[in-house]
Amino acid sequence: MATLSLxxxxxxxxxxxxxxxxxxxxxxxxxxxxxLEFKDLLFxxxxxxxxxxxxxxxxxxxxxxxxxxxxALVECNSQQVTCLNLYSVFPTLGKTSTVLAPxxxxxxxxxxxxxxNFIQGEIPGIGLRNLSELVYLDMRGNSFNGSIPLQLFHxxxxxFLDLSDNMIEAVLPNEVVGLKSLKxxxxxxxxxxxxLPEEIGNLIELKKFTVPDNQISGRIxxxxxQLRKLEVLxxxxxxxxxxxxxxxxxxxxxxxxxxxxxxxxxxxxxxIQKMRKPETLQLENNMxxxxxxTWLFDLKEMKKLHLGGxxxxxxxxxxxxxxxxxxxxxxxxxxxxxxxxxxxxNQTDLIYLAERNLGTIILSDNKLTxxxxxxxxxxxxxxxxxxxxxxxxxxxxxxxxxSIMVLLLSENNFSGPLPKSISNIHRLLLxxxxxxxxxxxxxxxxxxxxxxxxxxxxxxxxxxxxxxxxxxxxxMLSLSQNGFYGPLPEIFSNLIMLEHLDLHDNNISGEFPAFxxxxxxLQVLNLRNNSIKGSISNDLSSLSSLRILDLSxxxxxxxxxQSLGNLTGMIETPVAPxxxxxxxxxxxxxxxxxVNWKKAKQGLSIRNWDIFTFxxxxxxxxxxxxxxxxxGLKSLKxxxxxxxxxxxxxxxxFGDLESVETLDLSHNSLDxxxxxxxxxxxxxxxxxxxxxxxxxxIPRGPQMDTLVDPKMYxxxxxLCGVQIEVPCEEDLVPPGPPLRKKQEPMFSWxxxxxxxxxxxxxxxxxxxxxxxxxxxxxxHR
Numbered sequence: 001m002a003t004l005s006l007x008x009x010x011x012x013x014x015x016x017x018x019x020x021x022x023x024x025x026x027x028x029x030x031x032x033x034x035x036l037e038f039k040d041l042l043f044x045x046x047x048x049x050x051x052x053x054x055x056x057x058x059x060x061x062x063x064x065x066x067x068x069x070x071x072a073l074v075e076c077n078s079q080q081v082t083c084l085n086l087y088s089v090f091p092t093l094g095k096t097s098t099v100l101a102p103x104x105x106x107x108x109x110x111x112x113x114x115x116x117n118f119i120q121g122e123i124p125g126i127g128l129r130n131l132s133e134l135v136y137l138d139m140r141g142n143s144f145n146g147s148i149p150l151q152l153f154h155x156x157x158x159x160f161l162d163l164s165d166n167m168i169e170a171v172l173p174n175e176v177v178g179l180k181s182l183k184x185x186x187x188x189x190x191x192x193x194x195x196l197p198e199e200i201g202n203l204i205e206l207k208k209f210t211v212p213d214n215q216i217s218g219r220i221x222x223x224x225x226q227l228r229k230l231e232v233l234x235x236x237x238x239x240x241x242x243x244x245x246x247x248x249x250x251x252x253x254x255x256x257x258x259x260x261x262x263x264x265x266x267x268x269x270x271x272i273q274k275m276r277k278p279e280t281l282q283l284e285n286n287m288x289x290x291x292x293x294t295w296l297f298d299l300k301e302m303k304k305l306h307l308g309g310x311x312x313x314x315x316x317x318x319x320x321x322x323x324x325x326x327x328x329x330x331x332x333x334x335x336x337x338x339x340x341x342x343x344x345x346n347q348t349d350l351i352y353l354a355e356r357n358l359g360t361i362i363l364s365d366n367k368l369t370x371x372x373x374x375x376x377x378x379x380x381x382x383x384x385x386x387x388x389x390x391x392x393x394x395x396x397x398x399x400x401x402x403s404i405m406v407l408l409l410s411e412n413n414f415s416g417p418l419p420k421s422i423s424n425i426h427r428l429l430l431x432x433x434x435x436x437x438x439x440x441x442x443x444x445x446x447x448x449x450x451x452x453x454x455x456x457x458x459x460x461x462x463x464x465x466x467x468x469x470x471x472x473x474x475x476m477l478s479l480s481q482n483g484f485y486g487p488l489p490e491i492f493s494n495l496i497m498l499e500h501l502d503l504h505d506n507n508i509s510g511e512f513p514a515f516x517x518x519x520x521x522l523q524v525l526n527l528r529n530n531s532i533k534g535s536i537s538n539d540l541s542s543l544s545s546l547r548i549l550d551l552s553x554x555x556x557x558x559x560x561x562q563s564l565g566n567l568t569g570m571i572e573t574p575v576a577p578x579x580x581x582x583x584x585x586x587x588x589x590x591x592x593x594x595v596n597w598k599k600a601k602q603g604l605s606i607r608n609w610d611i612f613t614f615x616x617x618x619x620x621x622x623x624x625x626x627x628x629x630x631x632g633l634k635s636l637k638x639x640x641x642x643x644x645x646x647x648x649x650x651x652x653x654f655g656d657l658e659s660v661e662t663l664d665l666s667h668n669s670l671d672x673x674x675x676x677x678x679x680x681x682x683x684x685x686x687x688x689x690x691x692x693x694x695x696x697x698i699p700r701g702p703q704m705d706t707l708v709d710p711k712m713y714x715x716x717x718x719l720c721g722v723q724i725e726v727p728c729e730e731d732l733v734p735p736g737p738p739l740r741k742k743q744e745p746m747f748s749w750x751x752x753x754x755x756x757x758x759x760x761x762x763x764x765x766x767x768x769x770x771x772x773x774x775x776x777x778x779x780h781r
Contacts, residue, residue, distance in 0.1 A: 027068040031081045031106050035068055038102040042090050057089040080108040087138075088116040097121035097144065104130050115162070116141035123168075125149020133157060140164040140186070147171075153178040164188035164210075171195075172216075177202045184208040188234075192216055201226040212236035212258070219243075220259075225250050236282065237261040244283075249274035258282040260306065268293055268312075277301040284330055285309035292334060297322035308332025308362055330362035332386070337367040360384035364408065368392060377401050387412070388432065395419075402426055410434040410456070420444045430454040434478070437461055445469035448494070458482070458502065466508060468492060476500040480526070483507060488532075493518040504528040504550070512556060517542045523569065524548040528616070536561055536617075544568040547613040552640065556620040560641075565629020570613045570636050616640040618664065623647070626665075631656045638662040642688065646670060650694075655680045664688040671717070673697070678704055690714040697721050697728045 026032075039062050058072035069076035075083035084103065097119055103112070104127030112134060119142040128134075129151040137155075140162045147170030148163065158179055164186050171194035172187070179185070182203050193215040200209075201223025207230060217239040224233075230251050240262040248257070249271025257272075260282040267290035268283065279301050288310040296305060302324040313335045361376075364386045371394035376385065379401055386408040395416035396409075404425050410432045417440035418433070428446075434456045441464030446452050450471030456478040457467075463483035468491045470477065477495075480502045487510025492498070499521050508530040516525065517539035525543075528550045535558030536551070547569035613635050622644040630639065631653025639660055646668040655677020657663070663684060671693040678684075679701030687707050691714070698704070698713065698721030708723045720728035 026079065027074075027076055027081050028079055031108075032064075032068040034102040034105045035062060035071075035074070035081070036064060038099070041099045041102070042093060042095065059089060075111075077108075081106050082108055082133075083111040084109065085111075085113045086117065087113050088141075091116055091118050093117075095119055097124050100124055101127060104128065107131065107133065109134060110157075111136040113138040114142070115139060118143050120145075122146035123149050123152065123163075125151035128152050129154060131155065136160045138162045140166070140188075142166050144168060148173070150175050155179065157181055159183045159205075162186040163190070166190055168192060172197060172200075172211075174199045176200060179203060180205070182206055186210045187214065189213040194218075196221050196224075198223045200224060203227065204229065206230055208232040210234040211238070214238050216240065220245055220264075227251065228253070230254060232256045234258040235262065239263055241265070244269050247271050252276050254278060255301075256280040259286070261285045263287060265289065268296075268307075270295075272296075273299070275299070280304040282306040283310065284332070288312055291315055292331075294318060294320050297324055300324055303327035306330040306362075308334060308364075310334070314366075328360045330360070331366070332362045333365035335366060336363060337369075360386070360406075362386040364388040364390070366390055371395075372397060374398070377404075379403070383427070385409075396422075399425060404428055406430045408432045409436070412436055414438060416440070417442065418444055423447070423450070426451065428452050432456045433460065435459040439463070443467050443469070446471055448472050455479075465489070466503070466506075470495065472497065474498055475521075478502040480504040480506065485509065487511070488513050490515050495519065497521055499545070500524040502526040503530065506530055508532060512536060512551075514539060516540060519543070520545070522546050526550045527554065529553045531555060533557070535559075536564075536622075538563045540564065541566040546570070547635075550614060550616045551620070552616045553619040556617070556622060558622065559624035560617065560622055560627050560630075560646075562627040562629045564615070565627060565632045567615075567633065570615065570633040572635060612637050613659075614638045617644070619643040621645055625649075626651055626670075628653045630654070633657065635659050640664040641668070642666040644668055648672075650675055652677050654678070657681060659683055662686040666690045666692065668692055670694060674699055674719075687712050689716070691716075693717045694719055697730075698723050 039059050043056055043059070061072045062068070068074055068081065073085045073089070074081060095117070098121070099119070100114070101124070104124065107130050109131050110133050112131065115138045121144065123139070123144050123146065128149065132155065134155050135157055137158060137160065141164070144163070144166040145168065148168060150173065153173070153175040156178065159181050161179065161182060161184065165188065167190065168187070169191040172192055174197045176197060177199040180203070183205050185203070185206060186208070188210055189212070191214065192211065195218035196216060198221050200221060204226060206227050209227070209230060210232065212234050213236070215238065216235070219242040220235065220240055222245055225245060225247055228251065231253050233251070233254060234256065236258045237260070240259070241264065243266035244259065244264055246269050248269050252275055254275050255277055256279060258280065264286040265288065268288060270293065272278065272281070273295055278299055280303065281296070282304065284306040286309070290312065292307060292312050292314050296302065297320055300323050304327055306328065308330040309332055314331060316337045360383060362384070365388070368387070368390040369392065372392060374397040376382070377397055377399040380403055382401055383403055384406040385404060386406065388408045388410040390412055392409070393413040393415065396414060396419055398419050399421045402425055405427050406429060408430070411434070413436065414433070415437040418438060423444035423446045429451055431452060431454065435458070437460065438457070439461040441462070443462060443464070446469055448471055451473055452471050453473050454476045455470065455474065456476070458478045458480040460482055463485070465486045466484045466489055467479055468489040472494060474495050475497055477498060477500065481504070483506065484503070485507040488508060490513065493515035496519065498519055500523060502524065504526045505528065508527065510532065511534035512532050514537045516522070517537060520543065522543050523545045525546060526548065532554040534556065536556060538561045541561070541563035544567070546567055613633070615633065615636060616638065618640040619642070622641070623646065625648035626641065626646055628651040631651055634656065636657055637659055639657065640662070642664040643666070647670065649672035650665065650670055652675045655675055658680070660681060661683050663686070666688040667690070669692065673696035674689065674694060676699045678699045681701070682703055684703045684707070689712060694716040695718040698719055700722065704723070710724050713719050713724050720726040
C-alpha cells in the first residue's frame with residue numbers, strides 16, 4: 001500500500017472498516033471482465049504461454065478461474081468492487097491514460113489509487129464522471145498533462161484528491177467549488193498558473209490544502225479564511241504577492257503554514273498568535289519586512305520556525321526566554337548581531353523535522369561575531385548547523401556531537417587547525433569550511449567508511465600533501481587555493497562516485513596521472529595553476545561525463561590527444577544536476593567554480609554547470625597540430641589553447657563548434673588561413689587569434705562581422721579583411737584603359753605650338769599682297 005499521510009490513512013481505514021464480507025462473494029461478471037481487460041491492456045503483449053510465473057506487481061493473481069474479490073489489490077463490498085490499489089504497479093510500461101478505460105466501467109468504486117505509474121496523456125474526465133461513488137482518488141506521480149477536466153469537480157462524494165507530481169498546466173477553475181465533501185486537496189509540483197479562485201473558500205470541509213511548486217500568482221484570496229477546519233496550508237514556491245492576509249490567524253486549527261519562496265511583502269501578521277497549536281511556520285525567502293515579533297517564541301507548540309531570506313530584522317537589544325522547544329530555526333539574513341544568543345544555544349532539542357529526524361540551526365548571512373560556544377557541538381540531536389557569512393573567529397571547539405549531517409561555516413574568520421574530532425561525525429554529509437583562515441598540515445582523516453559526500457575547504461591556509469582520506473561516497477571535493485603540494489595521490493581512483501574535483505592554485509607537482517581515467521563519474525576536473533608535468537593521457541576520453549576540464553597554467557607537454565574529441569559530456573547537452581537545496585530541502589549553496597573567461601577570472605554558479613562546458617589547456621608547453629577531432633565537441637562553450645607551442649593550420653572542423661562562445665588560439669605558431677567555416681559560428685562572441693602566423697582573408701559571417709577588435713588578430717603574418725579595415729588584394733578594383741579626357745591638354749598645346757607660326761606667316765603674306773602694309777616709293781632720277 002502506498003505510504004499515505006496520517007490524514008489520508010485515517011480516511012482509508014474508516015473506509016475499509018465500513019466494508020463487510022470482503023471477499024465472501026464473487027464479484028460481478030462485468031466488473032471481473034473489466035479488470036481482466038485492464039490487465040490485458042497492460043501486459044497482453046508481454047504474456048506468453050511460459051510466463052505464468054511472471055511477477056506483475058500483484059496482477060498475476062488476476063485470472064478468469066478465481067473470484068476477483070480474492071485478487072490482490074482488489075477489495076469488495078459483497079459482490080461489488082469498491083477499492084483498487086494500483087500504486088506503482090506498472091511504472092515502467094509507459095502507458096497512456098486510455099489504458100484506464102476498463103476501470104471507469106466499475107461504477108461502484110469508492111477508492112482508486114493509480115499513483116506513481118507514470119501514465120501519460122490528459123486526465124480522462126469522461127471516464128472519471130462515471131465514478132460518482134468515489135471517495136478517495138490518488139493520481140500523483142504520473143505524467144498527466146493538460147488541464148483538470150471539469151467532470152472531476154462533479155464527484156460530490158470525493159474527500160481525498162491528490163494530483164501532485166504531474167504535468168498539469170492550467171488555471172485552477174472556479175468549478176472546484178463542486179467538491180463540497182473534500183477534506184484534502186493536493187496539487188503539488190505541477191504547472192498550475194493564474195490566481196487561486198475565490199471559490200476555494202467554499203470548500204469548508206477542507207483540512208489540508210497544498211499547492212507548492214507551481215506558478216500560481218496574485219494575492220492569497222481572502223476567502224481562504226473561511227476554511228476554519230484547515231490544518232495544513234502549503235503555498236510554498238509560487239509567485240504569490242502582496243501581503244499575507246491580516247486575519248490568517250482566524251484559521252485557528254492550522255498546525256502548518258508554509259508560505260515560503262513567494263513574493264509576499266509586509267509584516268508578519270499579529271493574528272498568528274490566535275492559532276491554537278501552530279507547529280510549523282515557514283515564511284522564508286519572501287520580501288517580508290519589519291521587526292521579528294518576539295511573541296512567535298511564546299507559541300508553546302512551535303517546533304519549526306523559518307524566517308530567513310526576507311528583509312526582517314532581529315532586535316538585538318531584546319533578551320527573550322522562549323516558551324517553545326524549537327526543532328528547526330532559520331534566521332538567515334535577519335541582521336542578528338554580536339554573539340549567538342544564549343537562548344539559541346540552550347535549545348537542546350533542535351531537530352529538523354523532515355523525512356527523518358534531522359536538526360537545523362540556520363543563522364547564515366548575519367553579523368554574528370565571537371567564537372562558537374562549545375555547547376553548540378554537544379547536542380546529540382543537532383543535524384544542520386549553518387553559520388556561513390558572518391564574522392566568527394577563533395578555533396573550532398572539539399565536536400562531540402556525532403549526529404551532525406551538514407556543517408556550513410564558510411566566509412568567516414576562523415583560524416587554526418581543525419579539531420580531529422570532526423572526522424568522528426559518522427553522519428556528516430556536507431562540510432563547507434571555505435574562505436576562512438584554517439591552517440595546518442594534518443587534516444582529519446575521514447576514512448573509506450565515511451558517509452561524507454560534499455567537502456569544500458578551499459581558500460584557506462592548509463598545507464602538506466594533497467588530502468586523500470575521504471569516504472567512497474564523496475561526490476564533490478574542493479581543495480583549491482591552499483598550499484597543498486606533491487603528486488596527486490593514486491588513492492583518488494577509489495573515489496568512484498566523485499563528480500567534482502577542484503585543486504586549482506596549489507603547489508601540486510609530478511606527472512599527469514593516468515588513474516583519472518578510472519574515475520568514471522568525473523564531471524568537473526580543475527587543476528589550474530599548479531606544477532603538473534608530463535603529457536595528457538589518451539585514456540582521459542573514457543570520462544564520458546566530463547564537461548569542465550581545466551589544466552591551464554601547468555607544465556604539460558606533448559601533443560593534444562585526438563581522443564579528447566570523444567568526450568561525450570562536451571558533445572551532448574548535459575542534464576541539469578540537482579542542486580543541494582533540492583537534496584537537503586533548505587538553502588544550501590556551493591561556491592562558484594572559478595574559471596578563466598574572456599581573459600578574466602569569473603565565477604560559474606553550480607546552477608549553470610548544466611549549460612556550460614569548458615576545455616582550457618592554455619599556458620602549457622603543448623606542441624604539434626591541433627586535433628581535428630576537437631571540432632566534434634558540439635556543446636563546448638569555451639575552448640582555450642593559447643600560450644602553447646602548437647603549429648600547423650586551424651582545423652576546418654572548428655566550424656562545427658556550434659555552441660562555442662569563447663575561442664582562444666593565440667600565442668602559438670599556427671599558420672595558414674582562418675577557415676571559412678568560422679562563418680558558421682553563430683554563438684561566438686570572443687575570439688583571440690593574435691600572435692600566430694596566420695594570413696589571408698578573415699572570414700565573414702553574422703558573428704564574425706561583429707568581431708572587429710584589431711587586438712584579436714594582431715601580430716600575424718598578413719591578415720586582411722573588413723574586421724581590421726585592411727583590404728585584401730583580391731578585393732581591390734583593377735585599373736581600366738587610358739581616359740581621353742586626360743590627354744586633351746597635351747594635344748591642345750602641341751596644336752598651338754605648330755599652328756601659331758604657320759598661321760602667322762600665311763597672314764603676313766596675304767596682307768602684303770593686298771597692300772595692307774605701306775611700301776616705300778621707288779627712287780626716280
